[in-house]
Amino acid sequence: MDQAPAKEVTVQQARKCEGEDCGNDAGALQCPTCQKLGKESYFCGQECFKRNWSTHKQLHKSQNSHFNPFPTYNFSGSLRPSYPLSPRRKVPDSIRLPDYASHGIPKSEQVFVGRNRIKILTKQEQDGMRKVCRLAREVLDIAAREAKPGVTTDHIDKVVHDACMERNSYPSPLNYCHFPKSVCTSPNEVICHGIPDQRPLQDGDILNIDVTLYHGGFHGDLNETYYIGKADQDPDSVRVVETARDCLEESIKLVKPGALFRDYGNTIEKVAKAANCGVVKTYCGHGINQLFHCAPNVPHYAKNKAVGEAKPGMCFTIEPMITLGTHKDRTWPDDWTSVTTDGSRTAQFEHTLLVTEDGVEVLTARLADSPGGKVPMPTATNGAATS
Structure with a gap:
């Protein structure tokens, strides 16, 4: 969940008068x-x-009950936060906790000795990763089945939290660097790290749900972007979602012993550009095992300078973030929610991967009954999608 500064770009949003009997443009x-x-x-x-x-x-x-906590902030798109956030959800004493659960600081990730050394997992540790990733897939699928018009992202957070507890697992995002919720929910122009709140999902939204579980001392991480209501009938929404899906699938085909971490971005950007989409550069894939985030870094853009190559026993994620417009991002005043600077829609997909002797094992692979999945491109009937 590392963040980097981004140059802000403001976009003037056209407003209509709120008068019920008026169709004029709004003034000040x-x-x-x-x-x-x-x-x-x-x-x-x-x-x-x-x-x-x-x-x-x-x-x-x-x-009266819900409000935008940043009323003077110049939002890049139409999305607004809806507070107050629900109280932090409780975790029973029986659940094994990561080191940051109580104080919010992942101290184990901040050890400088050997920070660039990529861990090779033992057979037993690989089995630990297989189990937590299987549980993480189950939880994501449960959450995805709840994603429909009228449902709040706070409700999805509760569903994820409860599903983690049922699996004797800790929701890894909870209090990681003080993140307040158990899952990241990122609609429309939100690139990543969206905080679940009281906003009901709207017919036509797209929504990324990013789930990570901590179980048996290991983290398993995955996310997918879903169509809400009739969003799968909007050509631009389908274009960005399916391009993001294709970017991940094509890059995974490259993973095998000896593959360079800098090369995945070349394939991802080629696929994105062919669909006239952008690739976010600020965030990258990462190593994952007993630590939520560790070496290696896996950038998603072309001609990057990532160091290292895949070796059997390594675990890492690839998670390209693809946009309809600019690749540039900025962060809301909540210090987490990352959005496109032009308010354009964005989609992401992520898998946790284990490098094998002759290729790769997708530890968070979709199941036969997993919700979502590819949809065909609809016939274009109007202009670009709105955020």
Whole structure:
């Protein structure tokens, strides 16, 4: 979950007047009550605001419980956080904890001696990785079946947390560097590290669910992007989701002993560019075993300078993040949610991989009944997808 600074690009979003009987573009006038609640509500002028007050004020009753904690922030897309976050979910004493669970600092990952040395897992350790990855796949599939219009990402977080507890596993993201939730949920323009909140999923959204479990002393990590409602009928949404899926599948074909970590990005960027998509450069795949994140780094873009090659017994992830527009990212004031700077949609897929003597074992592979999966490109009927 490392983060790097990114140059911010602002995008002016066209607004319509909130007046129920008005179709004009909005001006600078905002409802003062909505501002106090952290909501954006613009009107074309004072007369329109007064004329619609009796109807508009009814909305305040439904807005009292949820609010945008960053009302003055210049968001790049249409998505807004919906607070308050639910309380931190509890973990029973019977669950084995990673070292950061109580204080939020993964001290085992911060040891400098041998930090670039890539661990070769023993047969017993490989079996440990197989088990946790199998459990992680089960949990992701359970979460994906809940992803539908009207469901909040906070509900998905609860489903993931409860499924982890049922499997005697700790949800690895919880309190990792102080991340507040048990899973990352990243809709639309969110590249990664989205915090589950009170926003209901909308028909037409796309949603990445990133699950990691800690079980038996090992972490298993995977994610997929899913179509919410009729999103699979939108050509641009399908283009970015299926391109991300193809990028991961094609790069995995390269994994075998002797394959250079710098080469996966060449294939990923080739696939992305063929679909007129961008590749996020800030985040990369990573080593995983008893540590959540460790060597090697596996960049997803072409001509990178990653060091090292795959050897039997190594475990690492590949997790390309693909965009419809710019590859550039920026982070919301919550210090976690990474979004595209132009508000364009983005999709990601991830597997945990074990290098074998003659190739690769996809430890988090889809099951026969896993939800989601490839969809065909629909016929284009209108313009670009909205965020």
